[in-house]
Amino acid sequence: MTSWPSAESKKRLLLGVTGGVAAYKAAELARLLTQNGMHVQTVMTQAACRFVGAVTFQSLTGNPVYTDLWDANAAQNMAHINLSRDAGLILVAPASADFIAKLAHGMADDLLTTLCLARDCPLMIAPAMNRQMWENPATQRNLSRLRQDGIIITGPASGEQACGEVGMGRMLEAAELAEIVQAAFRTATLLQGKNILVTAGPTFEAIDAVRGITNRSSGKMGYAVARAAVEAGAAVTLISGPVCLTPPAAAKFIPVTSAEDMLRAVQTEIAQTDIFISVAAVADYRVAHVSQQKIKKSAANLALELVPTPDILKTVSSLPKPPFCVGFAAETENLEKNAAMKRRKKNVPLLVANLAQDAIGSDESELILFDDTGQHILPKASKMEQARRLIKHIHRLYSQQH
Numbered sequence: 358m359t360s361w362p363s364a365e366s367k368k369r370l371l372l373g374v375t376g377g378v379a380a381y382k383a384a385e386l387a388r389l390l391t392q393n394g395m396h397v398q399t400v401m402t403q404a405a406c407r408f409v410g411a412v413t414f415q416s417l418t419g420n421p422v423y424t425d426l427w428d429a430n431a432a433q434n435m436a437h438i439n440l441s442r443d444a445g446l447i448l449v450a451p452a453s454a455d456f457i458a459k460l461a462h463g464m465a466d467d468l469l470t471t472l473c474l475a476r477d478c479p480l481m482i483a484p485a486m487n488r489q490m491w492e493n494p495a496t497q498r499n500l501s502r503l504r505q506d507g508i509i510i511t512g513p514a515s516g517e518q519a520c521g522e523v524g525m526g527r528m529l530e531a532a533e534l535a536e537i538v539q540a541a542f543r544t545a546t547l548l549q550g551k552n553i554l555v556t557a558g559p560t561f562e563a564i565d566a567v568r569g570i571t572n573r574s575s576g577k578m579g580y581a582v583a584r585a586a587v588e589a590g591a592a593v594t595l596i597s598g599p600v601c602l603t604p605p606a607a608a609k610f611i612p613v614t615s616a617e618d619m620l621r622a623v624q625t626e627i628a629q630t631d632i633f634i635s636v637a638a639v640a641d642y643r644v645a646h647v648s649q650q651k652i653k654k655s656a657a658n659l660a661l662e663l664v665p666t667p668d669i670l671k672t673v674s675s676l677p678k679p680p681f682c683v684g685f686a687a688e689t690e691n692l693e694k695n696a697a698m699k700r701r702k703k704n705v706p707l708l709v710a711n712l713a714q715d716a717i718g719s720d721e722s723e724l725i726l727f728d729d730t731g732q733h734i735l736p737k738a739s740k741m742e743q744a745r746r747l748i749k750h751i752h753r754l755y756s757q758q759h
C-alpha cells in the first residue's frame with residue numbers, strides 16, 4: 358500500500374479536508390504548497406463544505422475540487438481510484454475524530470475515506486479536534502491502530518481551541534504543515550533504488566514439540582525501521598521472527614522462527630542488499646538436542662544443553678563485500694561502554710543502542726547512535742519517529758561512503 362512516489366507523482370499532493378474549524382487553515386496550506394510548485398488536488402467531505410467553500414480551494418490550487426463519490430464526470434466513475442493513483446502523498450488536514458475513527462476501521466462511505474482505502478501512496482493526517490475528543494480512549498485507540506498501519510500522524514499541537522478550551526487538539530499551522538509535506542516529498546526519494554534488508558522481532562529456539570526459548574522483543578522497532586525505509590523510497594525486505602505485527606504492505610516479507618532460519622533467509626537475500634539493518638533480538642543460544650515429543654514432567658532436575666547460535670550480523674559484516682551494516686544493541690547496564698565495544702566487535706559502521714528495560718515492548722525509545730564520528734543522541738520519541746531519524750542518519754553515512 359505505502360509505496361512512495363514515482364517521478365511523475367513526486368510533486369502531487371492529494372489534500373483531504375474534513376469537517377472542522379481548522380479547515381480554513383487547510384486553505385492557507387493549499388495556497389502555500391501551490392505557490393511552492395506543488396500540484397494540489399483537493400477532496401472535501403460534506404462536513405468540510407460546511408466550513409469552507411469548495412470554490413476557495415479551486416481558486417487557490419487552480420484545480421477542480423472533488424466532493425462526491427458518485428461524480429459522473431470522473432472517468433468511469435472511478436474518482437476514488439484515479440485520484441489516489443495520481444498522488445505522491447495524501448494529506449488529510451484537518452482530520453476530524455470521526456474521520457480518524459472511520460479510517461481506523463477501514464470504512465469507505467464517502468469519496469475521501471474510499472480513496473484513502475484504495476490508495477497506493479503514503480497517507481499523512483493532521484488531527485484537529487476538541488481536547489477531550491483527542492484524549493478520549495476511543496480516539497487514542499484509533500490513532501494507535503493508524504500508527505500500526507503506517508499512517509503518518511502529524512500534530513496536533515496544544516493551545517487555545519475554537520471552543521474556548523485550552524489543550525491538545527489544535528491542528529498544526531499551515532506553514533508548519535507545508536514544511537512537513539515538502540520534507541516528506543524530499544525524504545521519499547532518499548533511498549530510491551536501494552535494497553534494504555531488515556531483521557526484526559525475537560527468534561524462537563525450540564526445546565521440544567511445544568516449548569522454546571525466546572525473548573520479549575515485540576518487533577516494533579524493526580517494523581518501524583522497515584516502514585521508514587519504505588517511506589524513503591527503498592525496496593525493503595523484512596525478515597521477522599514471531600511477532601503480532603502487520604508488516605508494511607510494500608515490503609517483501611519473510612517470516613522465520615529460529616536464529617538458523619533467520620540466517621538462512623538473510624543469506625538468500627544478502628547478495629542484492631545495499632544496506633543491512635539487524636534489529637532482531639536473535640537468541641544467543643539454542644538447545645542442542647530438541648525433543649520431537651513434549652518432554653514429560655518428573656520430580657528430577659532437568660538440564661538443557663545450550664549451544665551458541667550463529668551471529669548473523671557478524672556473518673554478514675565479515676563477508677568479503679559486505680553491505681552497509683547497522684547493528685542494534687539493547688543493554689541493561691553500562692550502555693555507552695558496551696555499545697562502543699559491540700560496534701568494534703561486530704565490525705559495523707553504525708550501532709544503535711538503547712536501554713533494554715526502556716525499549717522492550719514500549720512504543721517509545723531513546724536511542725544513541727555510535728559511528729566513526731562519535732555518539733548521536735536521538736531523544737525519546739515514538740519508535741516510528743526514531744526509525745525515520747535513523748533512516749536519515751543511515752542515508753547520510755551511506756552517501757558519504759558511496
Ligand code: C5P
Pocket residue numbers: 556616635636637638639640641666667668669670671683684685686687699
Ligand atoms: O551481541 P548482541 O546480541 O547484543 O548484538 C546485537 C546485534 O547483533 C543486533 O543487531 C542483532 O540483530 C545482532 N545479532 C545477530 N545474531 C545473533 C545475535 C545478535 O545478528 N546471534
